[in-house]
Amino acid sequence: MGWSKMSLPWRVESEMMVFASHKVASVRLHRLTQAMADTGLDHLVLFGNAWQNDYLRYAADFGILEGEGIALVGRDGSVTLYLDDRMEAERAGVECPDLCVKAVRDLVAEVGKALARIGNHKVAMAPRRHMPAGLAMVGSELGCGDATAVLDRLLMLKADEELEAIRRAAHLADAGYDVFCRAAVAGRADYELVAQTESFFRSAGVDDNFMLIGVGGPEVRGMTPPVGRVLAPGDMVTTELTPCVDGYYVQICRTLVVGDPSPVQQDAFDLFHRAMVAGIDAVAPGVTAADIARAENAVFRAAGLGDYVTSEYTRVRGHGLGLFPDTKPHILEDVETCIEAGMVLIVHPNTYHPAAGYIVLGDSMIVGPNAAEVLTTTPRRLFRGGTAEASS
Numbered sequence: 001m002g003w004s005k006m007s008l009p010w011r012v013e014s015e016m017m018v019f020a021s022h023k024v025a026s027v028r029l030h031r032l033t034q035a036m037a038d039t040g041l042d043h044l045v046l047f048g049n050a051w052q053n054d055y056l057r058y059a060a061d062f063g064i065l066e067g068e069g070i071a072l073v074g075r076d077g078s079v080t081l082y083l084d085d086r087m088e089a090e091r092a093g094v095e096c097p098d099l100c101v102k103a104v105r106d107l108v109a110e111v112g113k114a115l116a117r118i119g120n121h122k123v124a125m126a127p128r129r130h131m132p133a134g135l136a137m138v139g140s141e142l143g144c145g146d147a148t149a150v151l152d153r154l155l156m157l158k159a160d161e162e163l164e165a166i167r168r169a170a171h172l173a174d175a176g177y178d179v180f181c182r183a184a185v186a187g188r189a190d191y192e193l194v195a196q197t198e199s200f201f202r203s204a205g206v207d208d209n210f211m212l213i214g215v216g217g218p219e220v221r222g223m224t225p226p227v228g229r230v231l232a233p234g235d236m237v238t239t240e241l242t243p244c245v246d247g248y249y250v251q252i253c254r255t256l257v258v259g260d261p262s263p264v265q266q267d268a269f270d271l272f273h274r275a276m277v278a279g280i281d282a283v284a285p286g287v288t289a290a291d292i293a294r295a296e297n298a299v300f301r302a303a304g305l306g307d308y309v310t311s312e313y314t315r316v317r318g319h320g321l322g323l324f325p326d327t328k329p330h331i332l333e334d335v336e337t338c339i340e341a342g343m344v345l346i347v348h349p350n351t352y353h354p355a356a357g358y359i360v361l362g363d364s365m366i367v368g369p370n371a372a373e374v375l376t377t378t379p380r381r382l383f384r385g386g387t388a389e390a391s392s
Contacts (some may be wrong), residue, residue, distance in 0.1 A: 045144065271299065345361065
């Protein structure tokens with residue numbers, strides 16, 4: 001489908017999306033309080049900021065745009081949201097009327113006072129590693145535990161309502177790549193592609209999109225925000241699009257060529273395609289993240305390109321998705337996290353190819369009872385820019 005066909009239905013369904021968002025937030029809070037009861041916790045202290053907000057949003061259902069925040073969650077389902085930006089607090093008061101929202105100048109001092117008032121109750125923090133240093137110190141003095149693992153498990157294993165939001169995001173990821181592909185013509189700057197794609201996403205109700213781009217040939221060793229590079233015939237154009245629906249991110253990674261691909265570009269892409277399929281075929285309950293990474297990397301090693309699956313050229317071979325665009329489990333050969341049904345992953349053998357340059361290819365999926373349910377349906381081919389090949 002094209003842009004005009006996509007935008008109108010999503011506007012019509014906006015009220016239904018709001019209802020679905022409230023419903024999934026209620027489900028999350030119920031799961032969280034149940035986990036607190038199971039682990040004997042009376043209160044949780046959850047930190048978030050404009051970059052990583054998934055722990056806080058799991059309970060508060062609020063996406064921070066500026067500053068930092070703390071959600072103090074009681075086992076009874078009460079949530080007090082402390083924000084250090086006054087405008088953010090005003091927005092939270094409108095968007096989250098069921099929360100007790102407090103605008104504070106000193107986040108550490110105010111939350112520290114609240115913790116002191118709690119007394120002898122059992123309290124834990126998450127993610128402990130990102131907690132402001134002063135608050136972590138207060139927590140240690142008060143005997144607060146570390147609930148990061150509890151939250152990580154909830155974030156990785158999705159409820160059915162969360163999976164439905166993720167499916168909606170995947171539908172938009174495919175449509176967004178179609179817009180991107182049509183916009184990628186010689187003479188346009190990379191930021192023009194980004195702007196057109198972002199415009200489509202915003203018109204379709206997407207509240208955030210994490211996006212990177214790369215333009216060129218063998219000199220390109222990764223993706224970045226747009227830098228003003230003008231597309232020329234023969235350039236490869238890579239992107240990862242990560243639209244967010246109801247707080248949930250889904251990612252798609254694809255590569256195109258401006259004009260006809262060269263034999264070198266096509267051969268390189270075919271290698272990435274084989275690696276991606278090998279990784280997806282390895283996804284099943286009971287395997288580890290390392291097993292998936294090894295399946296992808298084995299294809300490169302068999303082709304004599306084992307050096308390019310190392311940290312010198314690539315970061316991960318995929319990762320989890322959810323309330324953050326790049327979350328656990330990370331798909332690497334040293335990550336022994338067990339894959340379970342209900343997890344959401346992207347498998348992407350993104351890395352540098354010495355003859356063609358940086359290539360990306362990745363699809364998002366839900367781990368089912370036996371195998372992967374692949375969500376993104378854009379064809380796995382080396383696209384030509386300025387075409388509608390991504391349409392399904």
